[in-house]
Amino acid sequence: MKFLNPSFLFALFTIAIPVIIHLFSFRRHKTVYFSHVGFLKDIKKESQKKSRLKQLLMLIARILTIVFLVFAFAQPYISSENSGIAASGEIIGIYIDNSFSMNALSEQGQLLELSRTKAAEIARSYPAGTRFKLFTNDLSPKQQHLLNREEFIRMVSDIRPSAAMTTLSAIHNRFEMQKSLHEKDAAGTLYFISDFQRNITDLENFSGKSVFSYFMPLIPNQVNNLYIDSCWVEVPAHGLNQEETVFVKIKNSSDEDYYNLPLRLFLNDSLKSITNFTVEARSDIVTSLKYKNSSHGIQTGKMEITDYPFTHDNTWYLSYFVEPKLKVLAIYNNSSDSKEGLEYLSALFENDDYVEMETMDILSLQISKLNESNAIFLINPDHFSSGFLNELEVAVNNGASVILFPQLSHSVSVNNQFLSKFGANTVLGADTSKQEISGIDFDNRFFLNVFREKRENAKLPEIAGHLKFSDNVRSSETQLLWFRNDDKALSVMPFRKGKVWVFAFPLNKENGAFAHDILFVPTIYNIALNSLPNQQISHIIGREQSYLLPRNTGADAKSFLKIENQETGESSIPGITVSQEGLRLDLGDFIETAGHYLVKNENKTIASYSFNYNRKESDLRYFSPDELKER
Structure with a gap:
């Protein structure tokens, strides 16, 4: 027998309390005067025997009550060494794919909700005392710790969709490394619960052989997806009254052709340009829009199409700075x-x-x-x-x-x-x-x-x-x-x-x-x-951690800078690193949502960054269960 919380066993020392009560009687005796006690001698002998038995039973009851309470808190369990369910020292890893593609529906419901249910069922199938590790695309620091069953199920219920993407080999190799750190020779079993998109399923990059992997594919309903894959400008430098040409790559991952759909360009919250495009099934096109920079300063814009049910890839955010003077x-x-x-x-x-x-x-x-x-x-x-x-x-x-x-x-x-x-x-x-x-x-x-x-x-x-x-x-x-x-x-x-x-x-x-x-x-x-500095008009969430601040901002290492989501107003104070190139801002894990983020120096906006979701999630091609078996 083993205990999940063995430290509670120290409470067994409290058994001494009822023993002390039993050995020392703290009752006060009251004297009663009788004229003749001869008739009570026989009754006294009989009542003494009953009293001792009663006190002994009370002692045993008190001791058992304490023992049962201590064991309840210590959570005893019997190790299933011979059952084949969880070997001694084994660590169970469960990966839940919480990328945007898991928002798709299947015949049983939403994929992410199904994955949470399956993960909890897997955990309950193992005996108490089994050690678990939870993995998601976020790879957050709290996922480095071992969990008991209750803690694992509680964390699973808190999983939400994330813009982060990671390959299956990154999860497998991470579990392989962390398992060895927790216990050198520990066995490991890793469950993958995912839709197994082709661009993340890189089984050939799995390292090590001490982890046994189970693949649990969730099959989504057939969904068409039309999305903006990328966006760039003809000239990466931007001047006043300069004609801009913006190129947009649009991909069609469905089996349906699309004709004369609108592509809109918004600049500073105003519709700046619009064009129509046609794209055949399973193909992509590059189209362009033209406009002029009529004002100086920070320009925040977005390219936009309309497509359902996946909407996270319908918009591409961009921003740049137009110099007021050269x-x-x-x-x-x-x-x-x-x-x-x-x-x-x-x-x-x-x-x-x-x-x-x-x-x-x-x-x-x-x-x-x-x-x-x-x-x-x-x-x-x-x-x-x-x-x-x-x-x-x-x-x-x-x-x-x-x-x-x-x-x-x-x-x-x-x-x-x-x-x-x-x-x-x-x-x-x-x-x-x-x-x-x-x-x-x-x-x-x-x-x-x-x-x-x-x-x-x-x-x-x-x-x-x-x-x-x-x-x-x-x-x-x-x-x-x-x-x-x-x-x-x-x-x-x-x-x-x-x-x-x-x-x-x-x-x-x-x-x-x-x-x-x-x-x-x-x-x-x-x-x-042509001497205007080149500017990067957009970034991909999670691809970088630090970003160079433009040199025309006037900020230095002593400036009090913060970065703010233009739409929600949510803000964070970035880390600042001084390099020969200038100031670099370390944003850490603050950027989770696509959109415009403004850099402010004492409430004055001095720069902007535009972030977009990784478009690998938009490629809705999956490995079938049969293909996974072959791999």
């Missing part, structure tokens, strides 16, 4: 060439309502200005300090663009010091002959809507000498302009979150033909517009 920093030096180039840039951006340009001499440069700028023009620099290049690298890494107009008269090493820092093609030498710009990459989005027509023989400006660069095929550099001899005139390459733009010639009066040509304005202005 900040340009022009860095010059005391040379005449540099000041001449500065005059051309100042004339271009002067009195511009959107682009705000600031000029600074490199000798009096405020380093903090680098991280505050979207585009940084280096106008014919004659030297680079290592400290300046390091700070410039940090700014580009955080999303800024740097644009180099090089000097021709200085040594090759000055320009290569800059180019090597960003992994760009280095300078081999200079071509001092005059060359005409003859090539434009009209197909590149950079020149989209710039020219009314493409003229291959158009008259383009002549440049008085240019640099010649190495040709590294491993570089991700893209040529936008080139000379008649095919040497590059302008190129761009991504560098982490920013971009590096390199001209092959200086900007000065000697190259005034370029500054006065029709090509100058759209080229320089588009460089500024």
Whole structure:
């Protein structure tokens, strides 16, 4: 015999209380005077025997009462070592799939409710004292503990649908590891109660052989599901009055064709755009919507279709930030060439309502200005300090663009010091002959809507000498302009979150033909517009734990930040980590519901994140019981 709560057995020491009462009589005797007691002698002998028997029976009754009470609290049970139901030391694991697909109905009722009932029935089939472990998709810390039967059934009744997803191998391997931690050589049995969707049933990844697994499939009724699989934008940077193109991938997992269904785009709670789509059975389509950013600041939107009974995948949330001003920093030096180039840039951006340009001499440069700028023009620099290049690298890494107009008269090493820092093609030498710009990459989005027509023989400006660069095929550099001899005139390459733009010639009066040509304005202005930092418009719940805060928020490690669900108002205080990239917010397990979440600094909204449910749950393909047996 074993006890579920053996500590209560210490209460058996209370048996001493009735024994003490029995040994010591605490009754007070009253004296009664008789004239003659001779007749009472025979009665006294008989009553003494009855009294002793009565007291002995009372003692036994009191002792048994205490013993029964103690045993009731200790919960004794007989180990079923030979019964084959639960071996000695065995741990029983039960996994309940509580993903959204378990909200489907079967002939017996809702799948999640059926799984809760089956789990409780399994637990009751084992004897008292059996140790249980409960697993769900949430994999919460409280599921790491062993439970008795009553605790297990109570936790099962509290299971609710969850956006979290996990594979069956993750559950199996987790149970295998935790079982060994609780008891090294303990046997284990694991029950899987699920609809066994194909995208989570990865039996081939099960590790270890000490766990015996039972699969208990729940078969849902046939359900059609049409859902938004993903959403992205053509350009991940967003400017004021910029035309946005949003692409939406829609999947049809049913055997039915759908015709001319509406797809709606809402932005800041207003219907912004609408289109119709048609999708065939068991296929998918990509459609798009266009609109313009008519206001600056945080933009929260959603794509929406209508489909039943699964509604969690009908909406895709997205958000981004539109800069009210585009900040340009022009860095010059005391040379005449540099000041001449500065005059051309100042004339271009002067009195511009959107682009705000600031000029600074490199000798009096405020380093903090680098991280505050979207585009940084280096106008014919004659030297680079290592400290300046390091700070410039940090700014580009955080999303800024740097644009180099090089000097021709200085040594090759000055320009290569800059180019090597960003992994760009280095300078081999200079071509001092005059060359005409003859090539434009009209197909590149950079020149989209710039020219009314493409003229291959158009008259383009002549440049008085240019640099010649190495040709590294491993570089991700893209040529936008080139000379008649095919040497590059302008190129761009991504560098982490920013971009590096390199001209092959200086900007000065000697190259005034370029500054006065029709090509100058759209080229320089588009460089500024394309210097907006890329933004991630949406996230998947559970895929990440920490998120980078945009650098334009003005928040620091001492700021009191909180994140708030825009719809419900529920809020949480995130953890803050300072990295070279900026501030990262650790949201932990706070995000459970799809929607918009606003980051607030002392009640002022400074950023937003949009979260969506994992679409793997929307793929309603299952393994049949026969297929599970074969696997």
